[in-house]
Amino acid sequence: MKRLLLLLIITFALAACVSAPPPSPTPPFTITLTSTETGTLIPPPTTTHTPVPPTATPLVLQGKIAFWSNEFGGIWSIKLYDLETKFLTQLTDTQDNFSSASWSPDGRYLAYETYDERQGEIYLVDILENTTINLTDNPAGDYYPAWSPDGGSIAFVSILNGRVDIFIMDMNNREIRNLTRHPADDGGPAWSPDGEKILFGSTREGGTNQLFVIDIDGSNLKQLTSNDSPYIDSYAWSTDGSKIAFTYAEDVLADLDLYIIDPDGNNLKKLTNEGEFMGDVGSLFSWSPDGSRIAFYMDLGNQNNEIFVVDIVSNETTRMTYHNGGDFQPVWSLDGSMIAFVSTRDTSEETGNSIYVINAIGEGEPILIINIDWIMGQIFWIP
Secondary structure (H helix, E strand, O other): OOOOOOOOOOOOOEOOOOOOOOOOOOOOOOEEOOOOOOOEEOOOOOOOOOOOOOOOOOOOOOOEEEEEEOOOOOOOEEEEEEOOOOEEEEOOOOOOEEEEEEEOOOOOEEEEEEEOOOOEEEEEEEOOOOEEEEOOOOOOOEEEEEEOOOOOEEEEEEOOOOOOEEEEEEOOOOOEEEOOOOOOOEEEEEEOOOOOEEEEEEOOOOOOEEEEEEEOOOOOOEEOOOOOOOEEEEEEEOOOOOOEEEEEEOOOOOOOEEEEEOOOOOOOEEOOOOOOOOOEEOOOOEEOOOOOEEEEEEEOOOOOEEEEEEEOOOOOEEEOOOOOOEEEEEEEOOOOOEEEEEEOOOOOOOOOOEEEEEEOOOOOOOEEEEEOOOEOOOOEEEO
16 A cells, blocks of 8 residues: 655655745846746636535635646646636646655745656746756756745755765855765755754664754754654644654555654654544645644545544544545645645546645535646645
């Protein structure tokens, strides 16, 4: 049931932390993107779902959602959909594979990883200027970009020195420095909300993937999880930096569960499979903007994935969706009022996966936002 780790890099799915939008740095040079689709008007989708009950709070559809797409086996791209104007914009144009992406805090810049049979590279797209650059552009493989909360730096994984290390790039001058230096694999950097620490996964202790935190100057390295935890899958800081959530399984064949832990390694707490709902927790989850709840998806059996929300204090779990199909990859809106998710409920020979939104307190029916082609990878709310 569980997925295996491949190659040197450990796959980490990150849930992005929301911060106040500071000024974003200007890239040192640009190269114009080609074949970029802009301004495609997508009519409001029709739906036969049950109308929202009168007691439900009306949803105000605003903001932008980004997602990965391959258009039924065609060119991979990252697209941006405006919920208010219903315009769809294609941001990238490449036939290489995508693995991870990260948005600048102000939503203007997209850093993403693309790779072919040779190596990974990290590119930077300026959404306003419609330009892109190869940000890393070196013979080594570069992976998993992560913007700092102030927008001034990007952490990423590279094998530049022959090891799988974490590096930090200054976005004002593109200078890089080696943050971690260890023969084992270090991967999946995630900035603390105050920008002072980086959380990452490493096989440096016992050969299994464990969580570590380190100051951005390379000091105060601390291991958070024990070597008795053989399979830690994904992780993310809470928005206030007081907790870290992660998914963990006892072995590569066991079901995943969702846990939280303090940044100093104390107060480990299991959040899922403790009450009414039992199943395999998905690897992608999302913190609420106030840090009190986590949205996740769970396989209840027979590939029936549903969206849930758990309160991190009380462990009270609320089921958000009811459909005999695949609802997965939830992500909270920036104002905390909605949760967007990917669904297979409308999949057919003519259409691929869909994006829905639902009221974050569980009122009413999910609303179909867009159904255009095969959606792959995490979706993002953009300022």
